[in-house]
Amino acid sequence: MELTIKINNTPVQAEPGELLLDVLERQGIRIPTLCHMKGFFPSGACRMCVVENEQTGKLITACSHTVEQGMNIKSHSARVIEARKTIVELLLSNHPDDCLYCVRNGLCDLQDLAREHCITERRISGAKNRHHLDLSSASIVRDPAKCILCGRCVKVCSEVMEVSAIDFINRGSNTVIGPTFNKGLNTSSCINCGQCIMVCPTGALSEKNHFAEIRDALNDPTKTVVVQYAPAISVTLAEEFGMAPGTDINGLLNAALRKIGFDRIFDTTFAADLTIMEESAELIHRIKNHGHLPMITSCCPSWIKYAEEFACDFLPNISSCKSPQQMLGAVLKSYYAEISNTEPENLYVVAIMPCAAKKFEGQREEMTQRGISDIDAVLTTRELANFIRLFGIGMDKLEAETADSPHGVRSSAGKLFGASGGVMEAALRTAYFSVTNTELPQCKIEQVRGCTRRKEATITMGDLTIGVAVVNGLSNAKTLLDEIRNGRDDLHFIEVMACPGGCINGGGQPLHKNPEALKKRMEALYQIDETETIRVSHQNPEVLALYQNFLGTPLGNKSHELLHTSYCQRNVLL
Amino acid sequence: MTTDDELLAGFTDAEEDSLIPILQEIQGRNGYLSAEAIVKVGRCLKVPTSRIYGVATFYNQFRFEPRGKYHIQVCRGTACHVLGSATVLENLEKELKIKAGQTTRDGLFSIEVVACIGACGLAPVICVNTTFHAKVTLDSLKIIIDEYRDAT
Incomplete structure (x- = not known):
């Protein structure tokens, strides 16, 4: 049964139990919010979304109140606007006035609200927030002075990631958000996914910047600076330059990187193909030799850190393959250094990733050879966009270019790594070929595609039938792992990605407000896969050449030394 | 265990x-x-x-450092507040170089802020272990602390 309420004196139909905010939105009325996140339990903490209920004469929060028969809601009465303005003024009263020096200048919800509410002078002044900057994490910088305590980061960390590295500390005006004992993020259980950055309305959370190091390397004549970019970058970078979500600008990306001055441009998707060669071989090896099953993917560094902290019982199940970023790093600092006559210490490898955790992964001890890091610096998509702007490169004036040999050719299977389900599909295409010696019919596994939290399928490869599952968002991974702990045994292969939807929605991606963007980015990856000729990793000619010239065979000695690793329990404050 | x-x-x-x-x-x-x-x-x-x-x-009741040998409770109830307990606390923190909830490095003193210890007639009042000190002034506060220091 529908209810009738009035919104600004106009009768409107609404479902019982519907939130006022949703009804107002449906009417095309935008209500400002700060603490609200769609799909999460409302907290009503910031009061930004107040509307006036004429029936009772009260100001109520639209995000947490449901519709009631006979309500007459005033969405923008003078009283409402004044109340919202006061809320913003109060939030600004103790906020550091350093917008010009803030990483989120121009991308800040608080700044937008202040502008919208015509706040041009300081009416309320309070003692400024003074807190130490937390620079302890390899991936994420915390500036609690800029925090407005909306709690979005706390919710994402606990409900999407099931990590709860941070929470509210103290009470009243002393409240801060921080890790246990208000210590640095580096000793917390933080998995560096960066989803907190994506939901933070201000500059309180940001990625650790590698700008200066890269600039210095580019200006150092003794260094050969090579760059690699992840599969998801080419379909998300466009949004930073005003193009529609899902526009693939791979060619322009190559051209822009060359203009910036990188000596060689390689595609991490090449290494994704390499990962698939190793990972599919490992899967078949484990199935045939009664190894630890289900095998779980290892490409996502947030998932790896989560497993090291919360799921040590599954460490033997995790594929020993390094992630594509690290595989390419290892190949560059060994094979490429050799063929290009460069000392590994003079080869500076930059990775452009959709991810904050890749910064952490790049500096892991396991990811070194003779004391030299395989990856020297990691840029997020957002940082890359800033780099392109800094170098004054007009993306609309560029001509498409290709990446460099010998690590620039890719299959479209590797490209799928950017979306949840992509690693699974790419690995199964190659595993199918290894087992049956024929290509997977239609080269497509529809069941593992899409943005849903969990996808499962049963795949038959010749006389072998395996169960596979794909999860994104670590809370969903935890549910699946709990099922396996409780005796579920029909699964052979699991793909885990920490970020909802996979890397196309990673913590280093453009800060977007467009809810359709994720879908468009995913569609773009599958569109690339539809149209290309090399659709399986085992047909990538450069990968095959690398095996022939250097690595030998998948799971061989050289591979074992360079492309595989192992993980152990990590002691942090859980 | x-x-x-x-x-x-x-x-x-x-x-x-x-x-x-x-x-x-x-x-x-x-x-x-x-x-x-x-x-x-x-x-x-x-x-x-x-x-x-x-x-x-x-909650105010929980502390994260061991108590000092002399645990000082500073009453911040209404009567004590009116008679200047905020200044008492401020000076005590300065004198001991710690904040409420903390313990001095030598383990001698710790400070706890309490809401009201029910001795409003003695305001402003502090309580060291179980001994009450009434009508504390900035001068008497220093003398009280020195006495405990000397006692060790």
């Missing part, structure tokens, strides 16, 4: 809602909540330590 383990053994089937009673019991035994104790409680109740620390810092 430490005392914390013994204590937690009594809460094997406890759920999240037992958190505050457990913390109170640990503080009752140890005088404070150590980092180790918080980690153990987290494991026992399957609650993240960040949430335990959040809950514990929400």
Whole structure:
């Protein structure tokens, strides 16, 4: 049964139990919010979304109140606007006035609200927030002075990631958000996914910047600076330059990187193909030799850190393959250094990733050879966009270019790594070929595609039938792992990605407000896969050449030394 | 087996809602909540330590450092406030070079802020271990602290 309420004196139909905010939105009325996140339990903490209920004469929060028969809601009465303005003024009263020096200048919800509410002078002044900057994490910088305590980061960390590295500390005006004992993020259980950055309305959370190091390397004549970019970058970078979500600008990306001055441009998707060669071989090896099953993917560094902290019982199940970023790093600092006559210490490898955790992964001890890091610096998509702007490169004036040999050719299977389900599909295409010696019919596994939290399928490869599952968002991974702990045994292969939807929605991606963007980015990856000729990793000619010239065979000695690793329990404050 | 383990053994089937009673019991035994104790409680109740620390810092009653030999409670109730307890606290913190909730490095003094200790006639009042000191002034405060210092 529908209810009738009035919104600004106009009768409107609404479902019982519907939130006022949703009804107002449906009417095309935008209500400002700060603490609200769609799909999460409302907290009503910031009061930004107040509307006036004429029936009772009260100001109520639209995000947490449901519709009631006979309500007459005033969405923008003078009283409402004044109340919202006061809320913003109060939030600004103790906020550091350093917008010009803030990483989120121009991308800040608080700044937008202040502008919208015509706040041009300081009416309320309070003692400024003074807190130490937390620079302890390899991936994420915390500036609690800029925090407005909306709690979005706390919710994402606990409900999407099931990590709860941070929470509210103290009470009243002393409240801060921080890790246990208000210590640095580096000793917390933080998995560096960066989803907190994506939901933070201000500059309180940001990625650790590698700008200066890269600039210095580019200006150092003794260094050969090579760059690699992840599969998801080419379909998300466009949004930073005003193009529609899902526009693939791979060619322009190559051209822009060359203009910036990188000596060689390689595609991490090449290494994704390499990962698939190793990972599919490992899967078949484990199935045939009664190894630890289900095998779980290892490409996502947030998932790896989560497993090291919360799921040590599954460490033997995790594929020993390094992630594509690290595989390419290892190949560059060994094979490429050799063929290009460069000392590994003079080869500076930059990775452009959709991810904050890749910064952490790049500096892991396991990811070194003779004391030299395989990856020297990691840029997020957002940082890359800033780099392109800094170098004054007009993306609309560029001509498409290709990446460099010998690590620039890719299959479209590797490209799928950017979306949840992509690693699974790419690995199964190659595993199918290894087992049956024929290509997977239609080269497509529809069941593992899409943005849903969990996808499962049963795949038959010749006389072998395996169960596979794909999860994104670590809370969903935890549910699946709990099922396996409780005796579920029909699964052979699991793909885990920490970020909802996979890397196309990673913590280093453009800060977007467009809810359709994720879908468009995913569609773009599958569109690339539809149209290309090399659709399986085992047909990538450069990968095959690398095996022939250097690595030998998948799971061989050289591979074992360079492309595989192992993980152990990590002691942090859980 | 430490005392914390013994204590937690009594809460094997406890759920999240037992958190505050457990913390109170640990503080009752140890005088404070150590980092180790918080980690153990987290494991026992399957609650993240960040949430335990959040809950514990929400309430004034929990402290995270051992009490000093002389534990000073500063009353911040209404009568004491009217008669200047904010200044008393401020000066005490300056004198001992610690903040409320902390303990001096030599382990001699610790400060706790309490809401009202029911001695409004003596305001502003502080209580050192179990001894009340009435109508504290900035001069008398210094003398009180010096006396305890000299007593050791």
